Amino acid sequence: MRPAGHGPRGKQSPHRQDDRHLQGYRQGHQKIGDRGNRTVLETRRSADIATGICLAVLGITCVWASTGIDQGAGGQLLPRTFPMLIGGLLIIGGAALALQALRSKHGGDKVIAWPDRNGWKLLFVAMAGLVLYVATTQFLGFIISSLVFVPWFIRYYGGYSHTVAWSCAVGIAAFIYFVFIQLLQLTLPIGPLASFLG
Structure with a gap:
């Protein structure tokens, strides 16, 4: 057959x-x-290179923007010192990340699982909230803005209780005030609380 x-x-x-x-x-x-x-940007290497370049560009922008800050009336450090320091760290960190990704022989073919629609939504909300926080500090001051933004952020993304959220907010505001204003004597926006805090 x-x-x-x-x-x-x-x-x-x-x-x-x-x-x-x-x-x-x-x-x-x-x-x-x-x-x-x-x-x-489907591989880890390409994503690290792009992230490093973006961080370096952000650092350069931060340093460039800080040059326009008024020097103030003196003190231990100039008001532009802190943003320049942050910008410099972003430049160094971004460049190091990009160079390490270029030199690395591992992870070049590792595929990245990108966020789904809900993940991109959470990322967008976080970035929008951060931009709103920075914008409101100019007239509300960092203390009031921190007491509003930090609890919302912790509750929205972490799901923690109101006690934990408000405790973190008060701690962050107190840390910024005593370290950067009292200790380092930097000029930061205080807003309506300027008359109470001197």
């Missing part, structure tokens, strides 16, 4: 050959489609 699907002398049936050609074409087409859907 001849095997099923074979014609005379054991040759494969033309229909079976056509099916295999069609299956191979579909697989090849699917691979091409998968390549076309890949993003530039």
